[in-house]
Amino acid sequence: MSSDSSADAPIETDVVIIGAGPVGLFAVFELGLVDAKCHVIDILPKVGGQCAELYPEKPIYDVPGLPVVTGQELTDRLMEQIKPFGAEMHLGEQLNSLRRGDDGRFYMGTDAGTQFIAKSVVIAAGGGSFTPKRPPLSGIEAFEGTSVHYAVRRMETLRGKDVMIVGGGDSALDWTLSLAPIANSLTLVHRRDEFRGAPHSVDQMRALVAAGKVRLLIGQMTGLQGDNGELQTVTVKTASGDEAVTCNALLPFFGLTMKLGPIADWGLNLHENLISVDTERFETNEKGIFAIGDINWYPGKLKLILSGFHEAALMAQAAAKIVNPDKKVTFQYTTSSSSLQKKLGVK
Amino acid sequence: MAKITFIQPDGTQDVAEAELGMTVMEAAKQSDVAGIDAECGGSCACATCHVYVDAAWREKVGKAANMEEDMLDFAFDVREESRLSCQIRITLELDGLIVRVPAKQF
Numbered sequence: 001m002s003s004d005s006s007a008d009a010p011i012e013t014d015v016v017i018i019g020a021g022p023v024g025l026f027a028v029f030e031l032g033l034v035d036a037k038c039h040v041i042d043i044l045p046k047v048g049g050q051c052a053e054l055y056p057e058k059p060i061y062d063v064p065g066l067p068v069v070t071g072q073e074l075t076d077r078l079m080e081q082i083k084p085f086g087a088e089m090h091l092g093e094q095l096n097s098l099r100r101g102d103d104g105r106f107y108m109g110t111d112a113g114t115q116f117i118a119k120s121v122v123i124a125a126g127g128g129s130f131t132p133k134r135p136p137l138s139g140i141e142a143f144e145g146t147s148v149h150y151a152v153r154r155m156e157t158l159r160g161k162d163v164m165i166v167g168g169g170d171s172a173l174d175w176t177l178s179l180a181p182i183a184n185s186l187t188l189v190h191r192r193d194e195f196r197g198a199p200h201s202v203d204q205m206r207a208l209v210a211a212g213k214v215r216l217l218i219g220q221m222t223g224l225q226g227d228n229g230e231l232q233t234v235t236v237k238t239a240s241g242d243e244a245v246t247c248n249a250l251l252p253f254f255g256l257t258m259k260l261g262p263i264a265d266w267g268l269n270l271h272e273n274l275i276s277v278d279t280e281r282f283e284t285n286e287k288g289i290f291a292i293g294d295i296n297w298y299p300g301k302l303k304l305i306l307s308g309f310h311e312a313a314l315m316a317q318a319a320a321k322i323v324n325p326d327k328k329v330t331f332q333y334t335t336s337s338s339s340l341q342k343k344l345g346v347k
Numbered sequence: 348m349a350k351i352t353f354i355q356p357d358g359t360q361d362v363a364e365a366e367l368g369m370t371v372m373e374a375a376k377q378s379d380v381a382g383i384d385a386e387c388g389g390s391c392a393c394a395t396c397h398v399y400v401d402a403a404w405r406e407k408v409g410k411a412a413n414m415e416e417d418m419l420d421f422a423f424d425v426r427e428e429s430r431l432s433c434q435i436r437i438t439l440e441l442d443g444l445i446v447r448v449p450a451k452q453f
Contacts, residue, residue: 054392127386136423136451168420191425196417220424254453255421257386257393 010115013039014323016108017087017122018095018263021049023293023308024124025078030316031122032085033332033340036323039118041110043129043261045092048075050126051305053256064306074305084345090114094129096262106288120319123275123284123291124308127258135166135252137224147231148224148250152179160184162246164234166221167253173197175251176205180213187215187245189236217245224250263295271297281318282311288322290315349442353380353398356450365437371446372396372433382448389433394421395452396432401445408435408444423453 015031017024020042028038046052051060051071059068066074093110098121101107108116132150134140140148152158152175163183165172168190174197180186188205193216195202208214219238226232226248233244260273269276269285274297277283283290292315293308301307320329334340341347351374353361361381365374375383375396384395391414400408405428411419415434419425432446 050387054387055390058390058392133421133453136453191420192416194416196420222424255394257395257453 008113008115010107010117011039011088012117013037014118015039015120015122015319016041016095016106016116016118017124018042019049019124019126019293019295020044020047020089020091021124021126021293022051022074022078022305023126023312024049024122025075025082026309027122027124027292027312027315028082028085028087029078030312031319031323032082032087033334033343034316034320034323034329035327035343036120036316036319038085038087039090039116040087041090041093041095041114043092043094043131047079047089047091048072050258051075053130060305062304062306084343094261098262098266100286100288104288119288120322121289122315122319123263123289123295124293124312125260125263126294128263128273128295129259129261130256131259131261132252133254133257135221135254137221139224142229143224143226143231143250146229147226147248148252150252152251155179155182158183158249161249163187163249163251164189164245164247165251165253166190168192168195168197169253169255170197170201171253172251173201173205175253176214177201177208180208183249185215185246186213187217187247189217189219189221189234189245191218191220193218217243219243221252274301280314282315283318288319290319349437349439349444351375351437351441352443352445353383354401354445354447355382356448367437367439369437370433371398371435371437371444372431374437375432380448382452383432384452385433391415391418391431391434394418394431397422397425397449397452398430398432398446399426399428399449400430400435401447402428404441404444404446407440421453422449423451424449 014036015038017040020040052075056072093112096111097109106118106121159182162185164187166189176188209216219236222237223235234247236243275291277291277296279298282292292311294303349365351363363374363378372385386395387393
């Protein structure tokens with residue numbers, strides 16, 4: 001590798017961890033104890049995985065030693081616990097390519113263009129990557145990417161379009177406010193005349209509706225019509241009947257769901273969409289690629305955070321031998337080992 | 348115990364025997380009722396355990412709370428009788444409850 005200092009030079013590290021949920025975060029800790037440097041990638045813009053996305057305020061009762069802890073508290077505590085190891089987080093990115101190089105290391109790239117070269121890969125991707133929900137309307141796939149958009153990368157592509165935004169949260173409201181000035185027409189569709197978004201955004205949206213710049217339609221989508229990937233109308237069921245609304249750009253915002261994503265294409269043995277591992281090393285059929293937490297499967301598997309923590313500890317012992325093959329791994333306790341305490345910065 | 352009947356979109360019926368105090372979603376999962384995904388495991392955070400409460404039972408079951416109404420925004424084909432089954436706790440009063448499983452969860 002040439003030592004080009006440009007921004008797109010690959011990041012060389014010991015281990016890349018896919019997923020910044022509780023198990024991915026704790027893997028940083030266990031790998032740190034055995035001197036493996038980590039980079040962590042997550043598709044969400046924040047750490048914590050399901051704990052932060054699905055139940056930040058819900059109590060968890062089965063984390064040993066913590067009689068009750070919320071998803072967000074557990075995430076915050078794990079971040080504090082792994083601080084000494086300085087793992088770099090790459091948030092809002094999805095790893096979409098992975099191949100083994102001739103040197104035995106793994107070459108990876110994200111959808112944001114970040115590249116990694118690592119000696120080992122740990123998949124801690126939980127239920128998969130959080131992706132926007134696709135409305136279950138027949139034929140919607142044919143319009144995706146051309147007329148149906150789950151995210152707006154460049155606003156300019158929607159200039160002059162007949163835009164329909166569906167949803168009642170902040171994404172739907174924010175895009176209504178941003179796109180109203182540049183769209184040819186903008187229809188906001190929501191199932192009820194109540195919005196979850198920030199009150200200030202709701203007020204601004206209502207003002208645009210009052211000024212005739214946005215049409216608010218209370219109802220639900222039931223069908224899409226168009227040709228060759230070009231959407232022409234969307235049928236909306238309202239209290240006063242069905243209406244075909246002119247639309248060539250549809251933005252549905254119905255939250256997120258979890259999908260296995262590109263992981264399915266890496267040649268790993270799967271068991272009902274979960275990655276098969278052994279229970280000694282938690283390694284996949286590809287040497288050097290480990291899978292821990294909810295994403296893996298082995299006989300007796302339980303999808304518990306505490307099981308993922310255990311898996312992280314055993315995985316780290318095995319990964320250490322790949323990361324530093326010439327170094328003997330001696331099992332030690334954080335309570336008594338002065339070298340571990342030095343790593344943790346407590347000595 | 349209470350009996351909960353789930354009617355599938357094709358008309359087939361699943362009857363679940365549920366312990367009092369469980370949620371309707373838990374009863375469905377325990378009896379492997381198709382069409383109740385419950386992706387988030389009952390946290391009222393995903394809207395994939397959406398059901399339609401039978402007209403005769405709507406009053407007894409009651410209305411969705413605010414948080415559940417918000418989450419119903421993420422469900423498909425929401426109707427007046429829509430509820431998230433993880434938010435319906437089974438009481439003796441609900442013995443015999445009938446709910447319909449929607450054709451599609453998101």
